[in-house]
Amino acid sequence: xxxxxxxxxxxxxxxxxxxxxxxxxxxxxxxxxxxxxxxxxxxxxxxxxxxxxxxxxxxxxxxxxxxxxxxxxxxxxxxxxxxxxxxxxxxxxxxxxxxxxxxxxxxxxxxxxxxxxxxxxxxxxxxxxxxxxxxxxxxxxxxxxxxxxxxxxxxxxxxxxxxxxxxxxxxxxxxxxxxxxxxxxxxxxxxxxxxxxxxxxxxxxxxxxxxxxxxxxxxxxxxxxxxxxxxxxxxxxxxxxxxxxxxxxxxxxxxxxxxxxxxxxxxxxxxxxxxxxxxxxxxxxxxxxxxxxxxxxxxxxxxxxxxxxxxxxxxxxx
Ligand code: A3P
Numbered sequence: 342x343x344x345x346x347x348x349x350x351x352x353x354x355x356x357x358x359x360x361x362x363x364x365x366x367x368x369x370x371x372x373x374x375x376x377x378x379x380x381x382x383x384x385x386x387x388x389x390x391x392x393x394x395x396x397x398x399x400x401x402x403x404x405x406x407x408x409x410x411x412x413x414x415x416x417x418x419x420x421x422x423x424x425x426x427x428x429x430x431x432x433x434x435x436x437x438x439x440x441x442x443x444x445x446x447x448x449x450x451x452x453x454x455x456x457x458x459x460x461x462x463x464x465x466x467x468x469x470x471x472x473x474x475x476x477x478x479x480x481x482x483x484x485x486x487x488x489x490x491x492x493x494x495x496x497x498x499x500x501x502x503x504x505x506x507x508x509x510x511x512x513x514x515x516x517x518x519x520x521x522x523x524x525x526x527x528x529x530x531x532x533x534x535x536x537x538x539x540x541x542x543x544x545x546x547x548x549x550x551x552x553x554x555x556x557x558x559x560x561x562x563x564x565x566x567x568x569x570x571x572x573x574x575x576x577x578x579x580x581x582x583x584x585x586x587x588x589x590x591x592x593x594x595x596x597x598x599x600x601x602x603x604x605x606x607x608x609x610x611x612x613x614x615x616x617x618x619x620x621x622x623x624x625x626x627x628x629x630x631x632x633x634x635x636x637x638x639x640x641x642x643x644x645x646x647x648x649x650x651x652x653x654x655x656x657x658x659x
Contacts, residue, residue: 398461406456407435407468409493409587410485412555413476415545416507417497418569420622423471425572425580428593428611433462435470442485443478452488467587469495477544477551486558493587494559499569500658501546501641502634505530506626508542514621526627536636546641549648561652568656576607 411419427434441447441455459468475481476496485492498504509526516523529540537543544550555564565586572579577595584591601608601617608617629637638659649655 399463402461402463404456404459404461405433405468406452406488407459407470407492408489409467409469409495410475411469411471411473411495411497412481412485413473413496414498414504414548414551415473415477416504416511417473417499418567418572419471419473419497421572421576421618422495422497422567422569422583423469424609424616424618425576425593425598426469426583428580428597428609429584429589430592431466431589433460433466433468435459435468438472438474439470440472440474442481443472443474448484455488467589476555479554482555482558490559492563494555494564495567495583495586496552496564497567497569497572498548498656499573500656501548501645502637502659503570503626504546505540505542505637506629507624508545510624510626511621513627514624526629527633530629530633530637536633536640538640543640547644549644549651552648552651556651566652566654570657573606 411423413419423434426432435458437458439447439455439458441458447454459470462468475485485494499507506526509529513523529542530537532539552564565583567579567583576598577593580593581591584593597610598607599610599615600606604617604623606618606623608615610616641659645656645658
């Protein structure tokens with residue numbers, strides 16, 4: 342009892358000490374009652390076939406293997422992308438992260454199991470799932486290719502340094518929820534007075550390394566890269582590009598998005614219903630010493646250049 346109270350107190354102290362709002366970005370307001378880590382906007386996936394009454398899927402609908410997958414990157418804005426895409430009537434999105442291609446206990450159950458995780462959809466709908474861990478898992482590209490070499494892949498990326506801070510923040514909060522202490526970000530970023538390049542979150546932001554694995558199996562034209570920083574600032578144009586890439590009719594409108602000042606992010610408006618993403622999306626990041634931050638930016642300079650060359654496009658990253 343005493344130790345759990347102490348852990349809770351420690352978590353709260355750490356939280357206050359570290360997680361001050363990043364000056365360039367407004368802090369998010371908490372959405373009471375929402376479950377951390379749970380999808381907050383998706384439709385409920387149907388689990389039985391039926392005639393459309395009592396919540397059962399309507400006749401003619403079936404579970405289909407995804408024709409498109411959001412492969413990552415972790416903390417890139419994958420949930421926002423999935424929810425925004427789900428505004429389209431011809432998109433059926435899997436509610437949870439499926440982890441089929443990266444988790445052996447799922448992959449070993451075969452494509453039948455994978456299909457069973459998908460929502461019921463009508464024949465004209467595209468099925469989409471998102472599992473951000475796919476992007477950085479070396480065995481996944483070959484597995485996706487063997488399922489469907491013609492699949493369309495969506496990859497949402499954001500400034501690699503910002504992604505590192507977001508990654509840290511997510512793990513930090515996971516610990517706080519479990520009432521466990523968690524070291525400060527400096528303790529991960531610095532080793533022996535230098536940038537700790539062994540920190541896993543840094544590796545996940547080496548986009549050119551991971552994309553290279555995918556390009557061994559898929560041509561670049563099969564991978565649409567969504568600019569996650571732009572999706573935050575102005576989602577509609579980014580979503581229009583996704584509609585075009587997926588050859589969907591243009592049905593999502595600017596009026597489906599509105600800026601919520603309290604959350605500091607765009608929220609969604611669908612059939613008169615306003616919905617923001619879960620409070621775990623759009624959290625304040627820890628304040629990092631500016632000298633350490635510039636070391637981080639410096640570290641990503643070359644990898645970013647390599648990435649830009651690989652995709653023939655530049656991004657507005659530090
Ligand atoms: P932060 O919480 O660090 O700001 P993912 O869904 O892949 O875990 O990505 C989470 C990130 O999505 C958030 O990271 C946030 O910046 C970003 N995001 C993009 N659009 C958003 C939106 N409309 N509402 C909330 N978060 C959004």
